[in-house]
Amino acid sequence: MNDNGNTFLGVLAGTAIGAALGILFAPDKGSATRRKIAEQAEATRDSIAESTYDLRDRAAATVASKRESLDNQLENIVSDVSHKTEDVITTLEKKLAELKTKNKKLQKS
Template sequence: MSNNSNTALGILAGAAIGALAGILFAPDKGSNTRRKIAEQAAATQESLKENALDLKERVSETVAVQKENLGTRVENLVSDVSYKTEDVITTLEAKLKELKAKNKQLQKS
């Protein structure tokens, strides 16, 4: 994502510089040149706003997906731990039953 953002910003900056240079070196009246520069600045500002909003939206979506993935992973982990806990309890209950049976036999002897 960072490379895409850097590339987009580079392209925008290059376009803005090229347009500004073209306006400055074109033979025209000063008032027309200033108007063209103002128009180009406004267009560049609008383009930057759109790119910033797009980047914000993409980051928000990525964060939401990562948050959802984390939630799913935590749920899976809790579920796995729950199953393992049940297995351990079952094993311990079986061992306890065996020990009680052995204890009973030792007490009879």
């Protein structure tokens, strides 16, 4: 039992000495440490919020840019289709005129 008692006293003395040294060499009081932790948490929260706002603004700008680009591309496509439609109509009108001419020749015979 003597060894167990000495071991227990050694552990107890080591714990007490460690706690005392921890308190003596601690950089700040508990309240100051808690204040620093709270300030750091607030700074981190503000940093995350700022990053979130920045990301949101960049995403909105990208969406607006892509929307404008898409609108321009759509306008170009519609314009191209309109020109091609005019070409098709002109070609069909020429073919119709040719067919009318052929039909008139067939009717005279």
